[in-house]
Amino acid sequence: xxQGEEDPQALSIQEGENATMNCSYKTSINNLQWYRQNSGRGxxxxxxxxxxxxxxxxxxxxxTLDTSKKSSSLxxxxxxxxxTASYFCATRAGGFKTIxxxxxxxxxxx
Amino acid sequence: DVKVTQSSRYLVKRTGEKVFLECVQDMDHENMFWxxxxxxxxxxxxxxxxxxxxxxxxxxxxxxxxxxxxxxxxSLILESASTNQTSMYLCxxxxxxxxxxQPQHFGDGTRLSIL
Numbered sequence: 748x749x750q751g752e753e754d755p756q757a758l759s760i761q762e763g764e765n766a767t768m769n770c771s772y773k774t775s776i777n778n779l780q781w782y783r784q785n786s787g788r789g790x791x792x793x794x795x796x797x798x799x800x801x802x803x804x805x806x807x808x809x810x811t812l813d814t815s816k817k818s819s820s821l822x823x824x825x826x827x828x829x830x831t832a833s834y835f836c837a838t839r840a841g842g843f844k845t846i847x848x849x850x851x852x853x854x855x856x857x
Numbered sequence: 858d859v860k861v862t863q864s865s866r867y868l869v870k871r872t873g874e875k876v877f878l879e880c881v882q883d884m885d886h887e888n889m890f891w892x893x894x895x896x897x898x899x900x901x902x903x904x905x906x907x908x909x910x911x912x913x914x915x916x917x918x919x920x921x922x923x924x925x926x927x928x929x930x931x932s933l934i935l936e937s938a939s940t941n942q943t944s945m946y947l948c949x950x951x952x953x954x955x956x957x958x959q960p961q962h963f964g965d966g967t968r969l970s971i972l
Contacts, residue, residue, distance in 0.1 A: 778958050789861070789947055789963035790900075797958055835899065842955050843888060843907055844915070849899040 753836055753851040761856050766823040768851040770836030771816075779812055780837045780845070781821050790835060793821075828857040859884045863948050863964035871972055876935040878967050880948030888951040889931035890961065891915075891923060893944040900947065906931055907955070938971045945969075 754769045770779070778797045782790040796803045796812045796819070803810045809822040823830055833850040864879035882889065888907050892900040892915075902915030904923040912923050920942060924932045931950075935942055945968050949961040 780960055782960075782963075787966070787968075789965045790949075790961075792960035792962070795958060795960055843905055843913070844902060845890075845951075845961060846902075847892075847900040849897055 753834070753848045755851060756849070757852040757854070759854045759856065760826060762826060762828055764826055766826050766830070766853055766855070768821045768834050768836075768853070770819045770821070770848060772819075772836075772838045773817065774840065776814075776838045776840050778839050779810075779819050780839070781808075781810060781819075782835045782837060782847075784833045784835065784850070786832075793834075823853075826853075826855045828855050831855045859886075859950070859962040861948055861950050861962050861964040863946075863967050865967050866965060867968050867970075869970045869972060870935075870938050872938060872940060874935075874938045876938050876969070876971075878933040878935075878946055878948075878969070880931045880933070880950075880964055881929050882931075882950035882962070883929065884950065884952070884962070885928065886950040886952045886962075887928075888953070889925065890949040890951070891921075891931065891933045892947045892949065893917070893942075894947055894966070895944050903933065940971050943969060943971045 780795045781793045784790045807824045812819045835850045837845045837847045839845045861882045890905040891903045906912045906925040922934045947966045948964045951961045953959040
């Protein structure tokens with residue numbers, strides 16, 4: 748079964764609003780990553796948070812990690828139409844594998 | 858910037874054909890991965906390699922094989938293509954050791970249709 752599961756599966760908001768996506772996972776991790784995928788393209792890495800970190804920022808992105816609840820959230824502030832994409836969380840434990848969730852589809856209306 | 862190049866964006870093949878998907882990375886990364894992506898299922902790992910000539914099965918290796926003769930190139934082979942292998946195939950590369958804190962870098966994908 749998949750390690751990471753995103754919630755919601757789809758999200759539609761107006762430009763300028765904030766978008767929050769959540770991710771839950773099942774086992775201990777070394778780090779958790781968020782990726783973005785534009786339609787028909789490959790994934791692009793956004794941000795990585797280590798298991799000993801609780802919050803991380805990158806531009807308009809804010810990621811939190813709660814290892815006690817095995818959950819993470821990605822907040823995109825002041826969203827733009829160009830943020831329309833699918834967003835995936837991915838977890839890595841001690842090996843080489845990174846396990847991806849099924850993704851959240853975000854649609855930002857102009 | 859890391860560049861991961863997949864040889865074809867779109868490919869159409871026939872059932873029973875042997876299909877080769879090629880992936881090249883230009884950053885001397887140790888690790889390379891092949892995934893397939895299907896709607897609602899996320900990315901599923903087919904095979905990965907952590908060194909030249911080394912390969913490990915992922916979660917869905919059946920019907921596939923891989924080759925890594927040079928560090929920069931990782932090939933995915935569909936031994937006898939079947940219609941259930943119609944999918945988007947994504948290649949990724951990554952530096953570093955097991956359990957490390959480096960992200961993966963992806964190519965743009967190959968959308969493969971098996972008729």
